Amino acid sequence: MYEIRLHSRGGQGGVTAAKLMALAAFRDGKYATAAPFYGAERRGAPIVSFIRIDDQQIKIYSQIHQPDLVVVLDSSIINLVNVFDGLKPDGKVLINASEIPKAASGYKSYCVDLTGIALKTDLIVAGSPILNTPVIGALAKLGLFSKESARAAIAEMFADERNLKAAMMAYEELVV
Amino acid sequence: MKNIRVLTLMPTVPDTEYIHKCTSACAGCSSDLILRHVLKAAGPDTVLVVPACCTSVLQGVYPNTSFGIPVYNVAFASAAAVASGMAAAFEELGKNTNVIAYAGDGGTVDIGIQALSGALERGTNFLYICYDNEAYGNTGMQRSGSTPLGARTTTTPGGKPHQKKDLDRIIAAHHLPYMATSCSAYPQDIVRKVEKALSIKGPKFLHILAPCPPGWRYDTAKTIEVGKLAVRSGMWAMYEREYDTLTLSGQTKAAMMKPAPLEEYLKIQGRFSGLKPDTIAEIRQSMERNLRLLKKEAEGTC
């Protein structure tokens, strides 16, 4: 089983990103679950979602304490929450940033400027850049699921082609 | 001459009876009289929704019923909500059955007002009738929000210290296509208003004063007289409001020009016995204020 913990802020699309990840993995023929952890959050508060991918049916509903991958949609959260908590020794970190923050330098970290991609592709809703579809492209590049499944998942949930464009841009920009 | 006058009026009231002569209502019950005429006006394709109130009792005991239309008895606070579900279902099923919620003042102004407000706001296609005997009659005359100032009930043994809740202006705030008030002493008026209400789609509301011999403590033979005195004195105003246009009924126009003495209405009822002069003055003041507001509204000057 591959376990991912996704950190974002309320309103950034973290919950949808988690669903998209599950859908893409599912289109790869895997079993997948995406469980947002809801507190009494309002817009802007740090929130976390748990995604599991496996070849067998997933029966676990509890939180992920030892993730294989940590995804951070908002790098400012790193100052508030220990996003690396419990990360497996060979675990990876994907951060929405143009360069890897110092705090993440001790881990197998990757970065891609998802916010910049959203702005470049005009993927903005109600004044906020949309990060949930670009991150799917980056995760495909990391090998979480195939590029085709990433495309399929995005197309299934969003009609607006800017989403797909942004995801593919993130796929190209992420250096692995 | 008197008989001829009656004959010219009565043909407007349908002959068919839907309430049979075996109800378990108290002698002189005006609610029974109201419902008899409501159903005459509504006709057979009607379902009555009844929350806890005197009408839950006066139908009779299972498996018998004294009513000739289906009656759906429901919990106290739920009449308007049950009716809104029923109205939606009939509409979905393509049926034009009248849905009439028939509730007392307790079930309307107090415990049922939330459900009623919701159903009105949602534009439910139904008629809600509040028959108002100004107290919890079914449980033995405790005060309700509709009990008038000064009236003695079992929970206001010294007379109610608060004014009657102004239900009609609460209802009016929902801007219904049709709402009206009436009184059991004027059955033709009830029939006409129910017929009119049921000809309109959407939420309709009727508020009907229902004098209650055991609760108001008067001679059972005087139910009509008490009702007429309520209207003639101006204590109960009869009118119709279509959206925001108010039309006063003839009886109330007459009462505004030449009212019967308020004291006559009060002294005929045991519940008002021992009223202090300043309480009577307060009752008169609020009555006059109500009539003044209605008159202004009818004249379109408010």
Next chain:
Amino acid sequence: MLTISTGNNAVAAAVREAGTGVVAAYPITPQTEIVEQIANFVTKGSMKASYIPVESEHSAMAACIGASITGIRTFTATSSHGLLYMNEMVNWAAAARLPIVMANVNRALGPGWNVWAEHTDSLQARDTGWLQVYVATVQEAYDATLMAFRIAEDRRVYLPVMVNLDGFTLSHITQQLEDVKIGDFIPPLVLDHKIDPAHPGGYGCMTSSVDYVRIRSDIERSMRDSVEVIRETEAEFAKRFGRSYSWTDDYRCEDAEVLILSMGTLGKEAEVAIDILRSEGVKAGSMRVRWIRPFPNLDLGDRELVVIDRNYSFGFGGILAGSIRAKTGKTCYNVIAGLGGQEVTYHDIASFVRNRKIGTEEWFGVKI
């Protein structure tokens, strides 16, 4: 079609597929998504139904009652305080013999405000005459909702059915879902006692004790008859759609010497604990209890029992453990765990089994 869905959206999809005619509901966390999705279906025209946005849960159930008695298929959804607020009408719906289906998204009760999973809300309604089933996956939430309509509307039952799913843990999780084309699996609703002006009668009027007892005993007779209807319905569902359900969801129980009994998602997580225990040489099995009303005949043999209750009856104990004790005469190790969304992992569940003290009760995470 095979896709992914949240638990809430699966319930909404099943309600649409069932051909529901009237939905009256009031939003409450974590059920709201069901109401929103149905409102969305009706607005977009993919569901031909009347959606009544009532002003309270009391009115939600009242409106369902008013609709259902006309003979139309009716649904509502609620949770926690909403269920408690509608409790009067919940009782009314059952005694009025109305086949209403309700999804209850299990949530803790205040104070303090807590929006997470717990079963005390629906278990407080266990004596109302509603049938109650508890589900553990998104697929099961969908399937159980479809089956609920067929079971409720069966002439032998004519009682409402409550489908219970854990708040957030199941209502908001995304899992795979295979939806179905229902076909004639749910026959058209024929309500013998539907209200009809052509056949006037009094419903629910004053009733003598003699008749009242007869009418109440008839509810219990139908509850007993529902056992066969549930069996038939689940068998027919398996035949048509290939997914089998029963009174309990059993995992490695055949040769088990110790059984974990639980409800909802904890019962699925328990299966992971069973695999761990088995690898340690402990012959353990999991029995997830699905139906609470009617309460199943459990064949527990002489195995040791560890009962996890995500609920509590103050001054009594865990409700599942108490029910098992009452019905089978067997004592157990009763663990009160998961209240108010308390996290319970498969590691925790495995340790409950390892540390079991039969005949005692323990609260996970606290000492009392």
